[in-house]
Amino acid sequence: MPVAPLKKRPARPLAARIAALQALVRGLLPVPDAWLKTAAKASSKNNDGDGTDDGTMECLPCNSYRELIMSWRKAMRWTDGLDHALAVMLASVASTKAVGDQLWIKVIGPAACGKSTLCEAISVNHEYVLAKSTIRGFHSGYKLDSPEEGGGGGEQDHSLIPQIRGKTLVTKDGDTLLQSPNLSQILAEARDLYDSTSRTHYRNAMSKDYSGVRMTWLLCGTSSLRSIDSSELGERFLDCVIMDGIDDDLEDEILWRVANRADRNLALESGTDAASQHEPALAEAMQLTGGYVTFLRENASKALAGITLPDTGKHQCTRLGKFVAFMRARPSYHQEEVAERELAARLVSQHVRLAKCLAFVLNKNEVDAEVMRRVRQVALDTSRGQTLAIAAHLHGTGDIGLEPTSLAHLLTKEDSRVRTLLRFLKAIHVTEVYQPKVSKGVKGRPRYRLTSKLRKLFDEVFPQSTT
Amino acid sequence: MPSKSEIPDTIKPYLFHGVEVQYRAGEKEAVGTCPFCGAEGKFSVNVATSKCRCWVCDCGKEKGGCNAQSFLQQLWTRSDEMTATYTDLATERRLLYPDTLMAWGVCKSTVDGVWMVPGYAADGTLRQLYRWVTVKGKHKLLPTPTMGHHLHGVNLYSKQKDEVFLCEGPWDAMALWEVLCRVKMDSQGTLHETASQDHCWAATANVLAVPGCMTFFDSWLKLFRGKTVYLCYDNDHPRMNPKTERMEPPAALRGLQRAASILAHAKEPPESISYLRWGEAEQFDLQRPSGYDIRDLLTTP
Numbered sequence: 212m213p214v215a216p217l218k219k220r221p222a223r224p225l226a227a228r229i230a231a232l233q234a235l236v237r238g239l240l241p242v243p244d245a246w247l248k249t250a251a252k253a254s255s256k257n258n259d260g261d262g263t264d265d266g267t268m269e270c271l272p273c274n275s276y277r278e279l280i281m282s283w284r285k286a287m288r289w290t291d292g293l294d295h296a297l298a299v300m301l302a303s304v305a306s307t308k309a310v311g312d313q314l315w316i317k318v319i320g321p322a323a324c325g326k327s328t329l330c331e332a333i334s335v336n337h338e339y340v341l342a343k344s345t346i347r348g349f350h351s352g353y354k355l356d357s358p359e360e361g362g363g364g365g366e367q368d369h370s371l372i373p374q375i376r377g378k379t380l381v382t383k384d385g386d387t388l389l390q391s392p393n394l395s396q397i398l399a400e401a402r403d404l405y406d407s408t409s410r411t412h413y414r415n416a417m418s419k420d421y422s423g424v425r426m427t428w429l430l431c432g433t434s435s436l437r438s439i440d441s442s443e444l445g446e447r448f449l450d451c452v453i454m455d456g457i458d459d460d461l462e463d464e465i466l467w468r469v470a471n472r473a474d475r476n477l478a479l480e481s482g483t484d485a486a487s488q489h490e491p492a493l494a495e496a497m498q499l500t501g502g503y504v505t506f507l508r509e510n511a512s513k514a515l516a517g518i519t520l521p522d523t524g525k526h527q528c529t530r531l532g533k534f535v536a537f538m539r540a541r542p543s544y545h546q547e548e549v550a551e552r553e554l555a556a557r558l559v560s561q562h563v564r565l566a567k568c569l570a571f572v573l574n575k576n577e578v579d580a581e582v583m584r585r586v587r588q589v590a591l592d593t594s595r596g597q598t599l600a601i602a603a604h605l606h607g608t609g610d611i612g613l614e615p616t617s618l619a620h621l622l623t624k625e626d627s628r629v630r631t632l633l634r635f636l637k638a639i640h641v642t643e644v645y646q647p648k649v650s651k652g653v654k655g656r657p658r659y660r661l662t663s664k665l666r667k668l669f670d671e672v673f674p675q676s677t678t
Numbered sequence: 679m680p681s682k683s684e685i686p687d688t689i690k691p692y693l694f695h696g697v698e699v700q701y702r703a704g705e706k707e708a709v710g711t712c713p714f715c716g717a718e719g720k721f722s723v724n725v726a727t728s729k730c731r732c733w734v735c736d737c738g739k740e741k742g743g744c745n746a747q748s749f750l751q752q753l754w755t756r757s758d759e760m761t762a763t764y765t766d767l768a769t770e771r772r773l774l775y776p777d778t779l780m781a782w783g784v785c786k787s788t789v790d791g792v793w794m795v796p797g798y799a800a801d802g803t804l805r806q807l808y809r810w811v812t813v814k815g816k817h818k819l820l821p822t823p824t825m826g827h828h829l830h831g832v833n834l835y836s837k838q839k840d841e842v843f844l845c846e847g848p849w850d851a852m853a854l855w856e857v858l859c860r861v862k863m864d865s866q867g868t869l870h871e872t873a874s875q876d877h878c879w880a881a882t883a884n885v886l887a888v889p890g891c892m893t894f895f896d897s898w899l900k901l902f903r904g905k906t907v908y909l910c911y912d913n914d915h916p917r918m919n920p921k922t923e924r925m926e927p928p929a930a931l932r933g934l935q936r937a938a939s940i941l942a943h944a945k946e947p948p949e950s951i952s953y954l955r956w957g958e959a960e961q962f963d964l965q966r967p968s969g970y971d972i973r974d975l976l977t978t979p
Binding site for chain 2: 222223225226227228229231232233234235236238239240241242246247271272274278285463491492510513
């Protein structure tokens with residue numbers, strides 16, 4: 212960095228400075244009460260019966276992603292994975308009101324990797340975010356018997372839907388959701404809600420139709436959340452992985468910071484308000500995140516309209532969407548008649564939305580390489596699983612392919628399971644079988660290899676891995 | 679040569695201050711030239727702990743070793759001792775007296791001759807050294823990476839003084855402080871020049887500076903406990919956000935509101951909080967340029 216060059220300037224005499232100071236003193240005024248009310252509101256109780264807790268944190272104004280990330284860097288060891296996850300979560304929040312397929316995100320990472328902290332930070336904003344750790348379902352047919360009981364004679368709506376309308380639902384511990392006996396019902400109702408309409412009828416003569424329900428869902432948890440995919444209800448979600456495995460060096464570095472923080476925090480006393488439950492730097496980062504959510508939601512419609520997505524970006528989104536559609540396809544648990552995969556239309560739409568919303572979150576005017584890198588990362592996170600592992604191994608062997616037994620050995624899976632998957636992949640035209648010629652007139656054992664169109668798609672998504 | 683992002687945070691403070699240490703990925707120590715004695719290849723920084731040591735001059739030999747913060751303290755101590763003349767910087771910064779810079783701990787780095795401004799924690803310990811450099815043609819005070827932002831002027835702070843002026847940036851604070859040291863107020867509120875250190879305004883008023891208008895930490899609150907606080911931030915104009923095409927409130931106003939709010943809701947708040955209003959009706963004055971500050975007011979006709 213260059214040393215600042217010094218310029219010679221004439222000095223103003225002291226007498227003139229004193230006169231200027233006199234003018235300055237006249238400008239010193241007590242701060243207006245309105246400035247102080249903001250924090251007073253933060254410390255006041257907010258128990259108005261809408262289910263929000265007493266100690267709420269106030270959002271701090273923030274309209275720059277850089278400023279937001281700087282505050283997070285001060286608060287904790289900020290890894291690329293956390294940065295990626297926060298940007299994707301904010302993109303989902305920003306997309307809530309935009310017309311089209313909604314951006315529902317599963318945020319996946321090992322325990323204690325920072326998922327809950329990010330969720331709590333986004334949940335600081337109560338205006339646009341609804342945080343619920345457990346839910347029993349989106350609908351409720353509950354009906355009070357009489358108006359005296361306060362229910363208006365069965366007219367009061369106890370469903371979750373009116374509360375989440377136009378908001379982002381944040382479930383910070385999705386693993387507990389998996390244990391819910393209502394899981395299938397919750398996912399089925401969510402699937403119904405995805406296209407913004409939902410109609411129900413109950414046996415107590417209650418019936419409720421909802422339309423125009425725009426909501427986004429951030430579902431966080433460990434890799435167990437991937438089980439939702441295999442239930443054929445998970446294809447509304449895109450995945451975002453915070454941390455692949457646990458990197459030893461990174462873990463040591465984080466642990467060192469955590470130890471120091473724990474040591475420091477013993478000297479801090481928590482109060483009744485939510486902000487004092489965290490150390491000051493973390494509380495500020497969370498409050499700024501809440502403020503940034505407000506900025507995104509208030510400006511989304513105008514700003515998203517101004518963000519350009521070049522044709523190359525659109526093309527890339529179509530390739531990524533198709534790739535995800537192939538890679539997350541699984542044999543059905545419920546029927547064996549037909550093997551099918553989802554059509555990539557929704558995925559393409561979601562990837563395009565994600566690209567534009569990410570550009571908005573990152574304060575960019577167009578979808579550039581950096582944004583597309585993040586979109587691709589989400590696509591690859593969503594594609595993970597046995598299908599991708601099989602495809603990757605087969606892609607690595609090119610035209611030669613692999614025998615099912617060898618593949619099972621490479622994947623450390625049971626032979627029968629791998630054969631089932633290979634048959635399924637063959638049915639959806641991901642793989643094909645051929646018998647190599649061993650010698651004249653003698654053919655070897657059947658082998659599987661990727662179909663040429665899948666190999667081409669693979670090369671487009673992983674350009675460096677062309678064999 | 680590792681890229682900027684590959685350099686571990688632990689050695690960034692040393693590199694930022696011009697210490698020539700070579701980092702190679704995977705190695706436990708970054709080795710280079712000692713910034714204090716000049717011994718080549720004898721100064722090492724532990725990549726995991728950020729502790730440094732010179733095997734010639736024994737810097738870092740003391741109990742507990744020399745971490746990045748101790749390194750900043752040592753660098754400042756040696757640089758402060760070695761800085762002989764402040765006249766050039768005082769002239770450039772339009773200050774009346776070079777001694778002002780000395781009092782605020784400004785000094786020239788012994789490593790590469792760059793001017794440095796210290797930042798302090800609320801207890802008065804030196805925690806940060808800002809470097810006065812040119813970035814894209816603009817003078818800027820850049821903080822040592824990973825060491826956070828800290829207050830300026832805490833080294834001159836006295837609990838006995840009832841008033842605290844809080845300025846935006848150290849140069850404003852210095853310009854104000856040196857005038858307060860030479861002025862007293864009579865019963866009518868008129869200011870007069872004085873040479874008496876016991877009767878000048880600075881005898882009853884502290885001057886502190888935040889590194890930026892949006893920076894204010896809870897840990898600083900104890901410096902304002904029970905005091906009469908004057909928040910003197912810049913005259914920033916509202917600006918158009920090119921993204922949203924909406925006018926946004928000035929940064930200084932947002933910073934003022936934030937600082938006032940934190941101060942007012944502290945466990946032990948100040949006795950009163952005032953702010954510098956530049957305009958007739960609003961905090962900012964459109965007649966004056968955006969970014970106009972106390973130093974401009976005091977030092978330019």
